[in-house]
Amino acid sequence: MIKEFKEFIAKGNVMDMAVGIIIGAAFTAIVTSLVSDLINPIIGLITGGTDFTSKYVVLSGTAPEGASLEAAREAGANVFAYGAFFSAVINFLIIAFVVFLLVKAVNRIKDSAAGAKVEEEEAPAGPTSEELLVQIRDELRARPSV
Numbered sequence: 001m002i003k004e005f006k007e008f009i010a011k012g013n014v015m016d017m018a019v020g021i022i023i024g025a026a027f028t029a030i031v032t033s034l035v036s037d038l039i040n041p042i043i044g045l046i047t048g049g050t051d052f053t054s055k056y057v058v059l060s061g062t063a064p065e066g067a068s069l070e071a072a073r074e075a076g077a078n079v080f081a082y083g084a085f086f087s088a089v090i091n092f093l094i095i096a097f098v099v100f101l102l103v104k105a106v107n108r109i110k111d112s113a114a115g116a117k118v119e120e121e122e123a124p125a126g127p128t129s130e131e132l133l134v135q136i137r138d139e140l141r142a143r144p145s146v
Contacts, residue, residue, distance in 0.1 A: 027102075035094050043090070052090075055083025 008014065054069050056079040063072035063079070072079050127135075 031095050031098055034098060035091050039094055040091075052083040053087045055086070056081045 056069050056072060058072065059078045059080050061075070061077035063075050063077040067075070069079065069081055069084065
């Protein structure tokens with residue numbers, strides 16, 4: 001088992017995974033900023049400045065009239081926070097779309113780089129083994145027999 005673990009680490013899988021996690025964390029900060037600082041204000045303009053995160057219904061307990069979601073929870077009320085869920089769904093869809101665009105761009109770059117490598121590898125094409133055998137046969141036929 002220790003030998004297998006050493007092979008796993010030596011293959012670079014752990015390093016690839018670590019780099020992916022670090023890049024993912026940095027990317028999360030960028031996407032979160034994009035959503036909260038750029039896209040949500042635009043959505044707020046479209047919806048008339050409505051903040052869905054504070055929308056809730058009190059299921060049990062009491063909450064002051066017009067209190068924020070946090071204040072209602074602190075007052076001990078059992079709340080159905082549909083606005084926070086709605087906002088989370090919208091944020092998820094926006095983030096998923098941004099990630100989709102990013103993956104699509106990366107795949108396009110990777111495909112164009114792979115296409116260039118394929119073209120470079122195809123350039124030095126030599127004779128096939130069948131062509132070489134035909135040449136040998138023809139030369140043997142052309143020799144005078146002994």
